[in-house]
Amino acid sequence: MHTPHRTSHILLHVNPAWLELPVRTAVAPLRQALEARGTAVLSAPPGTGKTTLVPLALAGLVEESPEPVRRVLVAEPRRLAVRAAARRMAWLLGESVGRRVGYTVRGERKTGPDTVVEVVTTGVLLQRLQRDPELGGVDTVVLDECHERHLDADTALAFLLDVRAALRPELRLVCASATSDPAAWAGLLGGEEGPAPVVEAHGVSYPVEVVWAPPPRAVRPPHGIRTDPALLDHVAATVRRALGERSGDLLCFLPGVGEIARVAGMLAGTVDAELVQLHGQAPQSVQDAALSVGDRRRVILATSVAESSLTVPGVRVVVDCGLAREPRTDHARGLSGLVTVRASLAAGRQRAGRAGREAPGAVYRCWAEVEDARAPRFPTPEIALADLTGFALQAACWGDPDARGLALPDSPPAGALAAARQTLSALGAVDGKGRATERGIRIARTGLHPRLGRALLDGTGVVGGRRAAELVALLSEEPPRALGDDLLAVWRTVRGAGDAYASRWQQEVRRLHRAASPTADRLPDSADRPVESADTSGTTNASASPAGTGRSGSGAAGPSDAVTAGLVVALAHPERIARARSADGPYLMASGTAAETAAGSALAGAGWLAVAVADRPAGSPSARVQRAVVLDEGTARLAGASLLSERTEVRWVVPPGGRRGDVAARRVEELGAIELTALPLPDPDPGLLRTALLEGLTREGVGALLNWSPKAVALRQRLALLHRVLGAPWPDVSDQGLLAAAEDWLEPELSRARRRVDLERIDTATALQRLLPWATGEAGRLDELAPERITVPSGARIRVDYSTERPVLAAKLQEFFGWQAAPALVDGRVPLTVHLLSPAGRPAAVTGDLASFWREGYRAVRAELRGRYPRHAWPENPSER
Structure with missing residues (x-):
């Protein structure tokens, strides 16, 4: 168990204005709460002094106390707040930062042997917890501004509660908030023992x-x-x-x-x-x-x-x-x-x-x-909005890949967490069960987003530690937008600059250079294989090497600046490798997203890009490239090796502007969604061919793609009538119905077909016969229910027209003399419509009730036609022959 520091009691000499800070009234209750429960929520409005006075008081530096001096760690969400809080506390003590009050942010630390209060970012706190879960030497942790709900702060709180539960129950923990509901935090901190104490500071409120x-x-x-x-x-x-x-x-x-x-x-x-x-x-x-x-x-x-x-x-x-x-x-x-x-x-x-x-x-x-x-x-x-890749790696390194055992204020969205774990798996940072690999731990310890950590470690093995660190620092410390969108030009500019950004960048470069282990020259085959692409013989595929690249340690010259920049950026974001779709057109990223450069961009016209920063404006179908570097195909293949794949593609293709599609069979090599090469496939798999032909039937329709003879059309119309009136077992011969039953009525022709012309040669009349209900015996009644021809009183066999909803029988009027009524079809369910034609074949009358026509309409028609066609018979009683 940790023993608090023993030191002489200290009386702080401060400006009297600071002695009146409202939060002073909450210090004693806060100490009592921590002594009783070890956790507490401090609710204090802005301006009460909770950020500066409370840590000093909990450390025993503000006023005489019988207690020993304790080490206090204060976590703030932002670097600016870390430095400001440390300066204010040091000023309150009347000394400079780095003595009893210090701070640590990524890449910068100001502490000393006498430091008692240290202010850190929540990101730095997470790194410490991963390296030393017990937080040796720390007595109290204050998580400031919890209400802002930053992901690092939520994660650090969950880890600290784990530490208290399993390793150091004596570690004291304070959540300080200005606006949030303190009851929710109290419940989270208290756990099974009930809500933690809530201490409020009500300070002076100026209107x-x-x-x-x-x-x-x-x-x-x-x-x-x-x-x-x-x-x-x-x-x-x-x-x-x-x-x-x-x-x-x-x-x-x-x-x-x-x-x-x-x-x-x-x-x-x-x-x-x-x-x-x-x-x-x-x-x-x-x-x-x-x-x-x-x-x-x-x-x-x-x-x-x-x-x-x-x-x-x-x-x-x-x-x-x-x-x-x-x-x-x-x-x-x-x-x-x-x-x-x-x-x-x-x-x-x-x-x-x-x-x-x-x-x-x-x-x-x-x-x-x-x-x-x-x-x-x-x-x-x-946690509900952000990319959770970094959080997922932190949880995996902590030993809880699913984050189910973490006492988080809000659970991570399942979809976002699954996407994050998929990314970590591709990076080789987690194994099949989601547990952190040795490589994943190394990536996490860089303090970078896992993608950038991967680029640093893998890039070091190819371009060297210093150059990899410089490029990754550009990605982690975003350069001013005024430097343009070409990251290579930005890199060259910053290397020779002496402004504030260049100073901050150089500081990050030094940190990253130290973080990149010299043993990261090569990776095992299972870890995404980002630095070389092996062929089947196990030798390095030279065609996959970027132009101008020499292997690290081989004695060859190192890669050029252009290749180095492209490789490191592409290693960080292989899914953002982009290829131009045309000489001056938009790009397609490996993720499948379209992307465009800004008007007048220095990157315009490049065949390949490694995109470092992009967004997709709301409502836009394309991403907007904000910062990228020109790439060559060899480097794209190298950095995106895990995205390379080959596939056989057999599908129905309609040419641009064309109407007649056909089967296209190719062997395609891809980098994600980017097509690299495509060669004709002379002997495609029959199953894939069959699927492509069915796709063609679906897209163009069986009525348009197949060749329908008059005989086939007539049969289809007869079957359509029977299905409409009787239903099963008579088949549905609509386009949708025929498509659904294609494998039943188009075999064996479909199995032998390879192209469009083979489908067009199918005898559809014969093929349709396969759909008749032979098994039930109903097929034999086709001519009875829907006859192709009907014999009229004259003895002629007249073809029935089934193209309309009601079948039509059309013949010269004399052919029907002797019929009292036309027969009904489909067992009497469907009456015929009779078209009565003149001797010249022109329509004279249309009726669905022949007997009624003979009684009421025939006399007028007879009077009109008798004079024109006197040689034809016009009996007064046409119902008799």
């Missing part, structure tokens, strides 16, 4: 006036990541209005970096204030300036990073555009990204609270008050 400032005219709702420019114009106008009506610094919330840049451009030169752009990609100096008191009035344009975890001093006014960004994943297309959505009511309260942290303030909300009725109460948990 914040709400000013509703909807746009003067309707704006379009967000679409994908697009924000209506009209709304941004209105936000800029609202900022100008608020600056004129209020004093103090102004904090404006916008959904993303692009919107911040556009609004900053609108405000530049039109407001008497310093413009500060605060977001996760901002240089460290800008972040530091935003979190310090300025020399002049400021307008701070910020993303959601400024909602919580830190205080922006001097702010008295907030302008809220009402939008936020959430992740979305298209598992079918292998695309993920951010979308713009309506911010939750909880986020709106958080944002408004920024204006009242230090004094009374005001919030200008750029929407109508009635719209709040449609807004969600809380942000959607990231």
Whole structure:
């Protein structure tokens, strides 16, 4: 069992203003709760000091206490918040960061031997838990801003509850939240013992006036990541209005970096204030300036990073555009990204609270008050929206591949988790049972998304550790969009740059270079085989090697920059390898998704691309390539080796613009959905041929594709009448019915057919005979029920026309003299329609009741025709011969 640090009691000398932080009243109850249960929920509104004062108090650094100093680990969702919290706590102690208060973010650590409170990102906390589940030396973990529902934070909480249950019951755990329902967290932390204690801090609440400032005219709702420019114009106008009506610094919330840049451009030169752009990609100096008191009035344009975890001093006014960004994943297309959505009511309260942290303030909300009725109460948990590949690998490394044993606030969606596990299996990161492989553990320890971890490890074996690290760092630390969409050009630019991004990139390169083990030169055959494609003899297939590539360690020259960039990006996202469909047309990605480059792109015209970043705008059938590198086919084959396949294709093909399809038989080599080669197949499998011919019948219809002689047509019409009137056992001879029974009536011709012409040669009249109900004996009654011809009183055998719903018997009028009535068909169920023709064969009368015609209509017809045709008989009583 861990023993707390023993040290002299420390009395903190602080600014009196900090001694009045409202959360101080909650410190003692929080200590008591942790002593009693080991877990607690701290519910404290923004500005109470929970992020900075509580960790120091739990560590025993704030005031005299009989307890020993304890080591406290504080987890924040963002790097910006980590650095800010550490600086504030160190300032509170009157010392620099790295002594008793330190921090660790990915690639950067400032701690020392005397560090008692360490602030980390939730991602760093997960890495530590995987390496050291007991968290040796740590007494208390504070998970800050739980209400934001970041996936890493939810996962870390579940792991920590596992640790308390199985390894270290004495580890103390605090969930700190500003807006969420504390009862839900208390139930999760308490487990079977009942809800954990909830400690509330009610601090001083400065009034914040709400000013509703909807746009003067309707704006379009967000679409994908697009924000209506009209709304941004209105936000800029609202900022100008608020600056004129209020004093103090102004904090404006916008959904993303692009919107911040556009609004900053609108405000530049039109407001008497310093413009500060605060977001996760901002240089460290800008972040530091935003979190310090300025020399002049400021307008701070910020993303959601400024909602919580830190205080922006001097702010008295907030302008809220009402939008936020959430992740979305298209598992079918292998695309993920951010979308713009309506911010939750909880986020709106958080944002408004920024204006009242230090004094009374005001919030200008750029929407109508009635719209709040449609807004969600809380942000959607990231686990319900995001790509779960990283989460699935964390769970597998933890020993719970299905995540069923994890005490998560929300369960992961089954479909998203299955897609993530499928990706991990393709990467060789998990075995058939979903357990993490040694390779999967190495990928997880890179601290990267599993796809990027795979690219780093596998790329190191081909292009070298340094170059692989440089490319993967470009993928993990997204470069400024102003550098363009050609990642190769971006790489070359950044290598020689000295700006803030280049500095951050170099820092990540050094970290990744250390993380890439030199033993990762080659992978076992079972682990996705990304670095070489073996033929059946077991020798390396030289045709699969990218142009200009020399194998690492072989003494040959290394690959060019172009090949290196293409290979590493394609290793990270093999499903995004893309091939042009035409010289200047769109691309098809290996995932099967169409993709297009932007107008004027430096990538336009390339035959192959390795796409690093892409999204699919809402409503668009194609993905939009945002960043990629030109690729050659050899490199595409190398990086996408796991997607290579060969198949036999026998199908019915209709040529473009054509109407007459035919069977096409090919042997096709594919990279995912991309067709690489296709050769004619001279002797296709009969079963596949049969399926293709049936497909042709389905697509073109049996009535159009087969050759129907008059005899066949007549038989089909007779059978149709019998099926319509009597039903079974008489067959359904509609197109659908004949298609469904094709294998019954088209054999053996169908088995011998190979092409369209073979179908056209089938004697359909003979083939239809096979559908007659021979087994029941009803087939012998065909001529009785629906005779092909009928003998009339003149002795002639007249053909019956079955092409209409009621059969028709047409003959010259004299042929019917002596008939009282025409016979009915189908056992008397279907009367004949009689067409009475003149001696010249022209219609004279139509009747369905011959006897009635003789009585009532014949006299008029006789009078008319007798004069024209005097040589023909026109008896007064036609019912007699």
